[in-house]
Amino acid sequence: MKIISVIGTKDTGKTTLVTRLVEKLSQKGYSVGTMKFSHVHFDLADKDTGKHRQAGAKIVVGTGKETFILFDNPLDVESIITTIESYDELDFLVMEGFKSSKFAKISVSSLKDDYTIQQVDVKSLNDEKMDELVEIIEKRSYGLLQDLNCKKCGFESCADFSMDKVQGVAPEVHCKSQFKGALLEVNGKRIPLNPFVQNIIAKTVTGMINSLDKDSEDIDTIKILVRDRD
Ligand code: SF4
Secondary structure (H helix, E strand, O other), rough: OEEEEEOOOOOHHHHHHHHHHHHHHOOOOEEEEEEEOOOOHHHHHHHHOHHHOOOOEEEEEEOOEEEEEEOOOOHHHHHHHHHHHHOOOOOOOEEOOOOOOOOEEEEEEOOOOEEEEEOOOOOOOOOOHHHHHHHHHHHHOOOOOOOOOOOOOOOOOOOHHHHHHHHHOOOOOOOOOOOOOOEEOOEEEOOOOOHHHHHHHHHHHHHHHHHHOOOOOOOHHHHHHHHOOO
C-alpha cells in the first residue's frame, strides 16, 4: 500500500485535494483509503456515540450501514497503518495532515520539507494537471518503511530509498519488504519482516491451521493474537 500525505496550512484546500485524489485514483482502478489528522474531536458531543464517549467508554463503536470504531486516545501512525493493512488490501492511502511524517507529500501551501514531491495551488488544478499529479504520485510514493534496511531494493538503507523516490530518481524501484504474506506486531509495535521471513511465517502458520481443520483449503487470511497474562 503506497502512502501520500496532503499537507498545508489552514484552509488552503487540503480536503479538496484529498477528495480529488481519491476520485482520480479510484477512476484508475486503485483501491483507496484515507486518513485525517485533526486537533478537534471527530465525534459530535450531541450524537449518541458522543454521549457514550462522554460517559467514559474507552472504545465506542457505531455500526449499521457502515461501521466506525472510536478510541479515546490517539494511536501512532504506524499502528493505524498496520491495522488498515491487516484489514484490507488497499493500493493507496491518502492522508490529510501528518506534516512531520516521512511519507511522500503534496503541499497545498508554502509548507515544504525533504519529502514534498510537489507544491500545488488547488484552485488552479484542472483535470489535466490532476492527471499529471496522480502520475507523479504513482511513481514517487511508497509504503510504510520500518528501517529494515534489507537492501533488497538496491539501496543501502530505507532512508536512501525514500529520498530517491521522492526526488523522482527511482520511479520504477519499489520496496521489496512490504507486507505481502505475513504481518507481525509485538506489544503494539510492528516487527519488520523481509519477504523470506514473511514466507516462512505464512507457510508455517497456514500448515498448522490446515492440520487443525481439514476443510480450510480456501484460507485467505489468518489472524492470531497472543496475550501474555502472567
Ligand atoms: S527493500 Fe524496503 S525495507 Fe529493504 S532497504 Fe529497500 S526500502 Fe528498506
